[in-house]
Each structure stands twice: as structure tokens, then as C-alpha cells.
Amino acid sequence: MDPPSEVASDKTELAETTMRHALSSHFSVPGIFMDCHMMVSEPEKWVNDIADAGGSLYCFHLEATSNPLSLVQAIRERKMKAGVAISPDTPSTAITDEVGEAADMLLVMTVYPGRGGQKFLERCVPKVAELRARFPDKDIEVDGGVGPKTIGVCADAGSNVIVAGTAIFNDPHPENVIQVLKDSVNKAQAKIANRER
Numbered sequence: 001m002d003p004p005s006e007v008a009s010d011k012t013e014l015a016e017t018t019m020r021h022a023l024s025s026h027f028s029v030p031g032i033f034m035d036c037h038m039m040v041s042e043p044e045k046w047v048n049d050i051a052d053a054g055g056s057l058y059c060f061h062l063e064a065t066s067n068p069l070s071l072v073q074a075i076r077e078r079k080m081k082a083g084v085a086i087s088p089d090t091p092s093t094a095i096t097d098e099v100g101e102a103a104d105m106l107l108v109m110t111v112y113p114g115r116g117g118q119k120f121l122e123r124c125v126p127k128v129a130e131l132r133a134r135f136p137d138k139d140i141e142v143d144g145g146v147g148p149k150t151i152g153v154c155a156d157a158g159s160n161v162i163v164a165g166t167a168i169f170n171d172p173h174p175e176n177v178i179q180v181l182k183d184s185v186n187k188a189q190a191k192i193a194n195r196e197r
């Protein structure tokens, strides 16, 4: 049975207050680029808190807003870069030319948002290639199940920003994994640049 709506609303308020408290306790590290991927249902609500907390990039889900262009503008007004994320079932064409051009970064989720340690969804990779073809100068990020075994297809499709959790933190030599990921991206980017010449 669903809880009464007052309980649901109390819980939401408590979650929001807790999040605001965490954000206001200065989690930012000087010199670090804080890429904040907001897997939230009302991304408009958190722009000011993330900006005040030192966020460098605010990435919201396209599925979670009815006005991505005005959200990008609100993010820019707070001097952050803007990212637009799509979940596995959202086609890359849902990112219109106008929205893609307005954003700094496009994020293709390669797992369903929610938790680390999920299996990489290779069927999402063609979306990276489609976005790279339309937006040659944008950052294109992949997130979910990315590691040494899956980085190749992502990098070859044109992704140049990589999120990796399990592959790095579960390895006894995380620095080596990071290097492998960086090398793959750099190699693929050099190949793409040569092709464009």
C-alpha cells in the first residue's frame, strides 16, 4: 500500500533538507573540476545549491525537464558548464540540434541510472557515434560499466569524457586503470582528428 501523501511529502522535504545541508558543508576541493551529474526528477531545483557548493558542471537528465534550453541558460547564469544526459531508453535524437549546441557536454548513460556495478549496455554505443557526428566539438561522456574491457568501443565511437567507478575502485592498481582509460581516449581522439584533416 502507498504511504499517505503527507508522509511522502515529509520524506521528500527531509531528503531535500539533507541534500542542501550536505551541499552547504563545502565539499568542494580546490582545483578540482566538479562534474555534478544530477540524477534527480526536478533538476531546476538544485542549480543554485550546486553552484554555491562549487560545482563546475551541472548535468541534468533530458527526461527530467520540459524546458532544457531554459535550464541550460539558468546553469550558465550561475557560471557553470551545462551537461545534458540521456538514459539508455532515450534515443540520441531526443537531443535536438538546438539543445546539443547550447550544452557543453552530452552524457550517454550506458547503464540505467541508479547504482554502480551494473553491466555495460553496448546497445547505447551507437548513440555516442550519432552525437559525435552531429556535435564534433562537444564533450561526450559515457557513464556506466565502463572499464578496460569496454572503453575501446566508447572511445572509438567518439566519447572523450569517461565515468568509471567499479573498474577503478575494485582494482588493486586504480592508477593503471585510469591510465588505460586515458590512453584509449587519447588514441581514439587522435585517430578521429586525423580523419577530419
Ligand SMILES: O=C(CO)[C@H](O)[C@H](O)COP(=O)(O)O
Pocket: 111, 112, 113, 114, 115, 116, 117, 118, 143, 144, 145, 146, 163, 164, 165, 166, 167
Ligand atoms: O551513477 C552511476 C549509475 O547510476 C555510476 O556512476 C556509474 O554506474 C559508474 O559506476 P560503474 O562504473 O560502477 O558502473
